[in-house]
Amino acid sequence: AQSVTQLDSQVPVFEEAPVELRCNYSSSVSVYLFWYVQYPNQGLQLLLKYLSGSTLVKGINGFEAEFNKSQTSFHLRKPSVHISDTAEYFCAVSDTGVGRRALTFGSGTRLQVQP
């Protein structure tokens, strides 16, 4: 079984400032890691994913995330946020085996970008 912890429920930040959204996971097996974004009144869409290889992963809209196996973390970063980045962000894991192939989500972090 896996679990995902997103340490911050809300992150307020000013426009053009950098931001980091934290994600830690726990699993007894190898996992794939994902970040999804949910804009108001919409479904989730994929920002980026880590499958293997380089630990720094780049996604859409200027976001990137770094996989740290020793710290079991997958933090999301953006060097300069825009008002349009205001949304809820979910970290998720999926075990690499055949199993359920389902995603296990964290509780989400609401990013509030202020002018």
Place this chain on the structure above:
Amino acid sequence: NAGVTQTPKFQVLKTGQSMTLQCAQDMNHEYMSWYRQDPGMGLRLIHYSVGAGITDQGEVPNGYNVSRSTTEDFPLRLLSAAPSQTSVYFCASKVTGANTEAFFGQGTRLTVV
């Protein structure tokens, strides 16, 4: 590009009523799933299906039934609604495989009074 379509978008039910949340996808994805989203709890898996005729339980299946008669459709049934089922429900589909992207519908906001 329809993707994943959920209906209805909003629904209010009385305790004890039944209803079906519809989900359809046009991407020929074998894998489909239902999640519920509650404040501070993220998304929790209710049921999933790896293909037509095959369904299985997720982590919160009680009170919900599913069936998968076609690749395209994956309806979620509430047999006797309870206030604890007030939530936002999301249907998702993807190509089979743990490393593939899930595509989500826009959600159904359900209130049980």
